[in-house]
Amino acid sequence: MMSAFTLEKREDGIAILTMDVPGESMNTLKGDFGDEISVILDQIESDADIKGVVITSGKKDSFVAGADISMLSACDTVQDAETLSRQGQLIFDRIEKIRKTFVAAIHGPALGGGLELALACDYRVCTDSDKTQLGLPEVQLGLLPGSGGTQRLPALIGLQQAMKMMLTGNSVRASQAKKYGIVDDCVPESILMDVAVGLAGQAVKTRTVAKSMVSKVIESTSFGRGIMFSKAREQTMAQTKGNYPAPMYIIDCIELGLKNREKGYATEASLFGKLVMTPESKQLRGVFFATTEMKKESGADGLKPKVIKKIGVLGGGLMGGGIAFVSATKASVPVRIKDINEHGIASAMKYSYDILNKKVKKRFMLLSQMQRQMANITGCLDYSGYKSVDMAIEAVFEDVNLKQTMVAEIEEHCHENTIFASNTSSIPIADIAAKAKRPENVVGLHYFSPVDKMPLVEVIGHEGTSPQTIATTVGFAKRQGKTPIVVKDGAGFYVNRILAPYMSEAGFLAMEGQPINAIDQALVKFGFPVGPFKLLDEVGIDVGTKIIPILMNQFGERFASPDAFEKLLENDRKGKKNGSGFYKYSGKANSKDSGKKVDESVYTLLGITPVSKYTDSSVAERCLLLMLNEAAMCLEEGVIRSARDGDIGAIFGIGFPPFRGGPFRYMDELGIDHVVSRLEHYATSYSEKYTPAAILLEMRDEKRNFY
Numbered sequence: 001m002m003s004a005f006t007l008e009k010r011e012d013g014i015a016i017l018t019m020d021v022p023g024e025s026m027n028t029l030k031g032d033f034g035d036e037i038s039v040i041l042d043q044i045e046s047d048a049d050i051k052g053v054v055i056t057s058g059k060k061d062s063f064v065a066g067a068d069i070s071m072l073s074a075c076d077t078v079q080d081a082e083t084l085s086r087q088g089q090l091i092f093d094r095i096e097k098i099r100k101t102f103v104a105a106i107h108g109p110a111l112g113g114g115l116e117l118a119l120a121c122d123y124r125v126c127t128d129s130d131k132t133q134l135g136l137p138e139v140q141l142g143l144l145p146g147s148g149g150t151q152r153l154p155a156l157i158g159l160q161q162a163m164k165m166m167l168t169g170n171s172v173r174a175s176q177a178k179k180y181g182i183v184d185d186c187v188p189e190s191i192l193m194d195v196a197v198g199l200a201g202q203a204v205k206t207r208t209v210a211k212s213m214v215s216k217v218i219e220s221t222s223f224g225r226g227i228m229f230s231k232a233r234e235q236t237m238a239q240t241k242g243n244y245p246a247p248m249y250i251i252d253c254i255e256l257g258l259k260n261r262e263k264g265y266a267t268e269a270s271l272f273g274k275l276v277m278t279p280e281s282k283q284l285r286g287v288f289f290a291t292t293e294m295k296k297e298s299g300a301d302g303l304k305p306k307v308i309k310k311i312g313v314l315g316g317g318l319m320g321g322g323i324a325f326v327s328a329t330k331a332s333v334p335v336r337i338k339d340i341n342e343h344g345i346a347s348a349m350k351y352s353y354d355i356l357n358k359k360v361k362k363r364f365m366l367l368s369q370m371q372r373q374m375a376n377i378t379g380c381l382d383y384s385g386y387k388s389v390d391m392a393i394e395a396v397f398e399d400v401n402l403k404q405t406m407v408a409e410i411e412e413h414c415h416e417n418t419i420f421a422s423n424t425s426s427i428p429i430a431d432i433a434a435k436a437k438r439p440e441n442v443v444g445l446h447y448f449s450p451v452d453k454m455p456l457v458e459v460i461g462h463e464g465t466s467p468q469t470i471a472t473t474v475g476f477a478k479r480q481g482k483t484p485i486v487v488k489d490g491a492g493f494y495v496n497r498i499l500a501p502y503m504s505e506a507g508f509l510a511m512e513g514q515p516i517n518a519i520d521q522a523l524v525k526f527g528f529p530v531g532p533f534k535l536l537d538e539v540g541i542d543v544g545t546k547i548i549p550i551l552m553n554q555f556g557e558r559f560a561s562p563d564a565f566e567k568l569l570e571n572d573r574k575g576k577k578n579g580s581g582f583y584k585y586s587g588k589a590n591s592k593d594s595g596k597k598v599d600e601s602v603y604t605l606l607g608i609t610p611v612s613k614y615t616d617s618s619v620a621e622r623c624l625l626l627m628l629n630e631a632a633m634c635l636e637e638g639v640i641r642s643a644r645d646g647d648i649g650a651i652f653g654i655g656f657p658p659f660r661g662g663p664f665r666y667m668d669e670l671g672i673d674h675v676v677s678r679l680e681h682y683a684t685s686y687s688e689k690y691t692p693a694a695i696l697l698e699m700r701d702e703k704r705n706f707y
């Protein structure tokens with residue numbers, strides 16, 4: 001078997017230890033590396049000529065992406081997983097203790113166990129490349145850093161920053177890593193090895209932790225630390241609602257390790273073992289595997305995306321501004337915004353300016369980088385500069401005639417292969433393409449708001465969209481940093497179609513008198529980031545309810561929402577944007593209380609006397625079952641291509657709790673027979689809209705699962 005490690009001794013006494021796992025595109029840490037590394041460490045230790053060691057990667061653009069997640073998924077017992085963690089800890093502990101200078105030379109991702117390896121070294125240097133990112137993302141897999149990360153990162157950069165990184169799992173870019181003190185230097189790729197070798201030739205210095213003044217004060221006394229840990233637990237509980245065990249365990253490990261390092265390590269390994277076997281981690285690992293698989297798909301078998309060199313954005317509203325931002329900064333293409341007035345162009349540009357300016361202020365980005373990215377965005381009131389546009393993305397009003405006019409204008413002003421992508425959330429793409437001269441170029445590209453944050457897009461082909469248009473659109477969405485799912489044309493596509501009955505049912509529950517905040521809390525407790533009423537206030541009640549007649553028109557009564565909701569619009573309740581919705585938006589928009597309390601006048605308006613009569617679980621069940629049933633119908637009708645796409649669409653598009661794996665994995669977990677029997681229960685006792693999808697009945701009879 002080819003080795004994953006090579007040790008090259010240089011004449012100056014510095015050894016280069018290169019990791020290059022054969023047959024894999026990225027280095028990951030495997031359980032069976034232990035013996036091999038031990039032999040190499042023996043050699044380093046016993047060779048007096050070796051003064052220092054640089055650990056680097058043989059892969060082109062990555063350091064080490066962490067422990068091999070498939071290896072973790074293959075663990076059968078808590079003990080197996082704990083042993084893996086222990087092995088990692090022991091090796092890294094040895095690296096730390098060998099009395100020679102170890103330096104990690106990092107280019108590309110150094111994540112999870114990869115960063116933990118680097119943390120065990122005496123120095124770390126990384127490249128200033130955009131590809132470089134450092135982090136401990138284990139929590140996003142329902143895990144904790146299990147190879148010493150919970151102990152070493154706080155010791156290196158201070159408790160508060162380390163805890164933030166481990167609890168969010170967010171990685172940092174090179175300049176941030178330098179600012180926080182994770183790396184000692186951040187240099188151009190061309191001199192990475194020279195700088196690392198230079199450091200490896202030096203004796204190890206005692207380091208001071210790079211902490212802000214406030215952190216120093218808080219972290220230096222046991223009283224201050226006590227307050228910090230209790231605040232962290234409180235905030236974590238408020239955020240997770242107890243649905244994710246990993247964050248609390250991370251805090252436990254850090255706190256214990258401060259008192260007793262050995263205990264900290266032992267607890268880290270034992271809790272890591274426990275977490276690997278939890279259903280939450282299993283589902284979150286499923287999400288990782290699904291998204292990795294999706295990165296490789298083109299959306300149209302056998303077709304490669306055509307290169308998009310320049311795009312046009314039609315309409316400079318909130319969506320247009322967001323689309324321009326991800327195109328200019330992530331896909332790095334020139335963007336030409338066309339609006340009917342200068343104000344539209346200016347506000348779309350401001351969208352990007354505000355985000356980038358914040359990064360510059362925080363010193364995460366250079367002013368020159370910001371200027372380069374902003375220079376990618378220009379605007380026009382006519383179609384000047386559109387001749388060379390390869391894709392025009394429209395984000396104008398939801399009006400089919402207007403969109404058809406846009407198609408005609410793009411066909412007139414652009415070249416014959418220009419793709420027309422509509423960001424409609426409700427109008428069938430076939431209608432938008434109805435008068436097109438080149439309908440094969442017309443496609444749906446449905447973003448979610450806010451565009452710079454929401455990871456999903458739906459790519460929707462109508463009957464006449466060419467497979468090449470689909471492949472190119474999917475490819476471009478990926479360049480914008482999005483996870484695209486290809487869905488069939490039709491009212492609501494996939495995401496809004498499964499969301500609508502869930503939202504409407506929340507409305508019916510409110511009409512029965514269940515308090516609005518109780519309904520929201522029940523669904524937040526289930527794991528959604530916000531409840532349905534809060535969501536409607538955020539999205540805009542006018543916008544959110546617009547889709548109902550379109551869905552009813554295609555699918556009938558099961559999409560009806562409470563008639564009384566009309567009164568909300570008559571009362572000009574549009575939600576947060578006009579300060580009048582289900583919740584009270586008083587005082588300053590960003591004030592702590594704004595949007596926290598239900599606006600009681602909404603009950604009077606709807607003719608409701610609120611009395612809590614349902615438990616949280618029955619509220620959640622009534623709303624959820626409709627979403628699950630609709631998702632199953634979407635699969636049955638081919639609206640989505642697979643249960644996997646349906647799960648990722650729901651998680652990334654509407655915040656379906658990731659630890660439940662998405663609607664399909666959740667149905668598998670509940671058992672299809674259970675889902676059918678609960679649907680039948682509501683269908684007979686309450687409303688026929690709960691009639692189970694045919695596919696569910698069939699699967700129950702055949703005892704099949706989605707996965």
Ligand SMILES: C[C@H](O)CC(=O)SCCNC(=O)CCNC(=O)[C@H](O)C(C)(C)COP(=O)(O)OP(=O)(O)OC[C@H]1O[C@@H](n2cnc3c(N)ncnc32)[C@H](O)[C@@H]1OP(=O)(O)O
Binds near residue numbers: 111113146147295
């Ligand atoms: C004990 C420890 O504390 C526990 C751990 O370390 S748990 C693991 C923590 N690490 C992670 O969560 C990182 C997971 N990986 C990622 O986020 C992303 O892959 C990445 C940001 C590193 C790179 O993204 P990107 O460039 O888009 O490449 P991507 O397509 O995702 O990955 C490339 C390949 O590496 C594989 N890969 C990346 N990280 C992996 C991991 N940790 N385990 C297994 N495979 C991994 C992918 O499956 C893919 O394999 P393929 O080429 O056979 O399809």
